[in-house]
Amino acid sequence: MNPMTPTRLRLLMGLAVLAAAVGWGALTMVEGRSGRVIPVPWLAPATLWFLALALLLWALLARPRLLRKPGARPMPPLLAARTAALAMAASRAGSLVAGFYAGLAIGAFGARTTPAGAATMWAAAASAIGSVGLVAAALWLERLCRLPLDGDGSGRASTGRRRPDPDASAARIGSPT
Secondary structure, eight states, X not given: OOOOOOOOHHHHHHHHHHHHHHHHHHHHHHHHHHSOOOOOOTHHHHHHHHHHHHHHHHHHHHHHHHTTXXXXXXXXXXXXXXXXXXXXXHHHHHHHHHHHHHHHHHHHGGGTTSHHHHHHHHHXXXXXXXXXXXXXXXXXXXXXXXXXXXSSSSOOOTTXXXXXXXXXXXXXXXXXX
């Protein structure tokens, strides 16, 4: 079994670009066949912003427990592992959704002079921005879930460096070590 590794920005950017191509292609195809743009309801950005805020709140509440601050009850290992898995899933899903809605916003830019085109463009742009917020909160929560290898709880590697090297000095929840 391979240990969990930190999410790479290159992966998230690749997912977003692929999803943007799908979103733009879908909008272009629908607009070409029917002469209409794909409607994006305002509930989509509201939901994405709500999810981003909920994940941010979870990170803020879990931070003292994950970092073992004085006076904070330590988080159980299984809950910490589930939190790390949630953060990883949210970052990947958020990048896909952000890319898709960015593709819709780019595709609807040409139709922004019509009321439906403008509504689609702004709702899709707000959805993409909310998804980027979700990705940012997820990456921060994932970073909080990293554990130091030396076990002293300081987050410092035993080599004396100020910040741990993600590849050499930090273990991921669920690693076999």
